[in-house]
Every structure is written in C-alpha cells, then in structure tokens.
Amino acid sequence: MTDLFEASGIHPPDAPLADRLRPRTLEEVVGQDHLLGAGGPIRRMVEAGRLGSMILWGPPGTGKTTIARLLAQAAGYQFQQISAVFSGVADLKKAFEAARMRRAAGQSTLLFVDEIHRFNRAQQDGFLPFVEEGIVTLVGATTENPSFELNGALLSRSQVYVLKRLDDAALDQLLIRAEAQEGGTLPLTPEARQALAALADGDGRYLLTMAEVLFDLTSTEPLDVQALAGILQKRAPAYDKSREEHYNLISALHKSVRGSDPDAALYWLARMLNGGEDPLYLARRIVRMAVEDIGEADPLSLLVANAAKDTYDFLGSPEGEL
Structure with missing residues (x-):
C-alpha cells in the first residue's frame, strides 16, 4: 500500500539522501543514455506508448528499480512491485489476479520483480502464461547473468537490457545534485572528491550514502584523501568466487x-x-x-x-x- 508521500512523489524529510534524489522522470536518470537517450531502445518503447517485457541486468546502484517505476509512469501503466527474496507463490497469484482485474477495467500493469534470478525455475515458469496473454508487462531486475539464471522460455519473451556502472561524469552529476539538495558543497579537496567517486565503483546509491555522511560533518576544512579514508574506511570489494x-x-x-x-x-x-x-x-x-x-x-x-x-x-x- 502506498502512503501519502509515495502517492505525491514527495519523500519524507528524514528519508535517506539517495531516496530524496531519486529521479522523477526518465530524463533525470544518469549513466544509461544507451538505453534511455534519443534513439535508445527503451526510449523508443516509451515514445510508442507500448512497453514490452524486459530484464534489466546490471550492478547495484545503477537505477534498475527507478527505471522500472518511471517506465510505468511514462507509459501510463499501473506499477506493481514484488521482490523474489520475500515473495512466494501466494504473492505471485495475488499480483496476477490484481493485474487481471485491472486489465478488465482497461488498465495495463507493469509488474516489477526485483532480484528475479532468486525465483526457482518452476516459479519463473509461472510468469509465462500471464506474460503471453498480456495480463502483465514483466520488468525483472537482476545483478546476475540472465543467460545463466533465467529460464530460456522466459528470456525468449523478454528483451535483456544491460545497465552500465555509472562513470565518473554520471557520479559527479549525482554529487552536484546532492550539493544542491543539501544547500552546500561537500567538504572535500578535488583529489578527495575523485577518491570518493572511485570508492563508489559505479554504484550511485553507495555514492550518495557516503555523501550523506560527509554532509553531516561539522568540519569546515576540506578533507584530503587520507582524512576521507579515515572517515569512510574501506569498502568491501564487490566479488564472489562462483557467480x-x-x-x-x-x-x-x-x-x-x-x-x-x-x-x-x-x-x-x-x-x-x-x-x-x-x-x-x-x-x-x-x-x-x-x-x-x-x-x-x-x-x-x-x-x-x-x-x-x-x-x-x-x-x-x-x-x-x-
């Protein structure tokens, strides 16, 4: 159930900085111009007013959830979100039944499934009839290679779009927006600002989380790289030995x-x-x-x-x- 803040698109004042800076239109999404820019495949779908099922594959903090929500908004679809981590068969049945009722009333549904690779093969097969009948437009998000983790039948009914890690220009754009939101500049030397972006490693959410820590500092002197490392410590590298x-x-x-x-x-x-x-x-x-x-x-x-x-x-x- 959405609350008044979510319905209005306004985030509560105590929300994390990353949430308060969440883009409100597709044009505000940074770092994914190959998909959302002029001539990009997702942009063409929006301009045609008809969305196809898709899998958004990319590392954390690149905008998968935000893009799905804004796609529904731009195309006039009802946005419904479930997580493969917390949802089971009963939740899927409720989602599909709600989408079926909306369709009968002339309303299309975009069903966003976060971490879709965590559903087992049988659960993934459960999506097929509802996608084929057009009851839902499926948008799945995954950090894992869809070719390894998703059923071939589901992939054959979806387009796979690869989201890129945010480059330095995109990360700097996020920091500029954060400074405008907070009404001040980050207390960093130019070298420390570059180190902050390097530490984020293309993850916009992580960058804004670190920036929020820095905005809360009372220091008036800009921090150098060494001082920045002392405050933020070291980020555990994104790595797994089998995936x-x-x-x-x-x-x-x-x-x-x-x-x-x-x-x-x-x-x-x-x-x-x-x-x-x-x-x-x-x-x-x-x-x-x-x-x-x-x-x-x-x-x-x-x-x-x-x-x-x-x-x-x-x-x-x-x-x-x-």
Missing part, C-alpha cells in the same frame, strides 16, 4: 594482459586476491594467458608462470604468496 563477479573480473584480467596493460592487470589480480580468490586458480589462469595471449612474443613468460604456479602449489599460503 557473476568472478567471471567479470577474470575476464578483465585476461583482457588487460592481452592489451599489454600491466597496471590494469595488477589491479584486477589484486582485487581478486583481496576478494578471497584461490591463488592457485589465478596461477593456473596466468599459465593459460602465457600460452594463449603471450605465446612466442615472450617464450620465457610460460616458464615464469609455471614456476610461480609450482612454487605456490608446493609452499601454499602464506609463503607461496610472497
């Missing part, structure tokens, strides 16, 4: 080596190690890179990579990591 982020990072490491970019390669290597990846797995992948990506350009690379793998395999941690 989407695992494959993203090992792919980035491969591409960095293939592109002869040692700084980037060291960054991705350190990020995986810091995230808890098995060093022996990385050593094996580096041997593979020495064969496939370097090859005869530097024959010694294979000897060095094999020696590193054998050394770690023999000594283990922590000696083998030195």
Whole structure:
C-alpha cells in the first residue's frame, strides 16, 4: 500500500539522501543514455506508448528499480512491485489476479520483480502464461547473468537490457545534485572528491550514502584523501568466487594482459586476491594467458608462470604468496 508521500512523489524529510534524489522522470536518470537517450531502445518503447517485457541486468546502484517505476509512469501503466527474496507463490497469484482485474477495467500493469534470478525455475515458469496473454508487462531486475539464471522460455519473451556502472561524469552529476539538495558543497579537496567517486565503483546509491555522511560533518576544512579514508574506511570489494563477479573480473584480467596493460592487470589480480580468490586458480589462469595471449612474443613468460604456479602449489599460503 502506498502512503501519502509515495502517492505525491514527495519523500519524507528524514528519508535517506539517495531516496530524496531519486529521479522523477526518465530524463533525470544518469549513466544509461544507451538505453534511455534519443534513439535508445527503451526510449523508443516509451515514445510508442507500448512497453514490452524486459530484464534489466546490471550492478547495484545503477537505477534498475527507478527505471522500472518511471517506465510505468511514462507509459501510463499501473506499477506493481514484488521482490523474489520475500515473495512466494501466494504473492505471485495475488499480483496476477490484481493485474487481471485491472486489465478488465482497461488498465495495463507493469509488474516489477526485483532480484528475479532468486525465483526457482518452476516459479519463473509461472510468469509465462500471464506474460503471453498480456495480463502483465514483466520488468525483472537482476545483478546476475540472465543467460545463466533465467529460464530460456522466459528470456525468449523478454528483451535483456544491460545497465552500465555509472562513470565518473554520471557520479559527479549525482554529487552536484546532492550539493544542491543539501544547500552546500561537500567538504572535500578535488583529489578527495575523485577518491570518493572511485570508492563508489559505479554504484550511485553507495555514492550518495557516503555523501550523506560527509554532509553531516561539522568540519569546515576540506578533507584530503587520507582524512576521507579515515572517515569512510574501506569498502568491501564487490566479488564472489562462483557467480557473476568472478567471471567479470577474470575476464578483465585476461583482457588487460592481452592489451599489454600491466597496471590494469595488477589491479584486477589484486582485487581478486583481496576478494578471497584461490591463488592457485589465478596461477593456473596466468599459465593459460602465457600460452594463449603471450605465446612466442615472450617464450620465457610460460616458464615464469609455471614456476610461480609450482612454487605456490608446493609452499601454499602464506609463503607461496610472497
């Protein structure tokens, strides 16, 4: 049930900064111009006034929920949201029945399913007849690769749109809006402001959460990078050893080596190690890179990579990591 604040589009004064700055139109969404800008596929749907079912795939804090809500608003659909984390079969039945009643009254329904990949295969199959009949327009949000986590039948009835991590320009735009909202500038040096954006790692919600902490400071002197790190501490890197982020990072490491970019390669290597990846797995992948990506350009690379793998395999941690 929506309250008066939600119905009016006005957030209560004690709401988090990220909620108070939530875009009210699709034009205010930052960082996703490839989908929402002129000629973008989602923009064309809105201009045609007819939405198709879609899966929004992207990392946290890139605007998946906001885009779904604004799509319903722009196209004149009734927005209904459920979460795969908290919802079961009974909740789905209620949602579909409500959508069926709206359709009989001439009202279309956009059903937004957050974390849709958490529904099992049988539950995902339950969406199919209602999507096919047009009772709901399904918009699912996921941080996992839909090809791995969603049924082929459901994917065949939906368009998959990839949301990008917010770049520096988009993050800076969010900080400018936050400063306008709070009526003051962030107490940061230019270098610390860049460090703040780097710490967010493309996550707009996290950036605004950190900014809200900084606005509450009483310090009048701008914080440098070291002082900023002392206040915000260190963010746990987004990484898992068996799911989407695992494959993203090992792919980035491969591409960095293939592109002869040692700084980037060291960054991705350190990020995986810091995230808890098995060093022996990385050593094996580096041997593979020495064969496939370097090859005869530097024959010694294979000897060095094999020696590193054998050394770690023999000594283990922590000696083998030195």
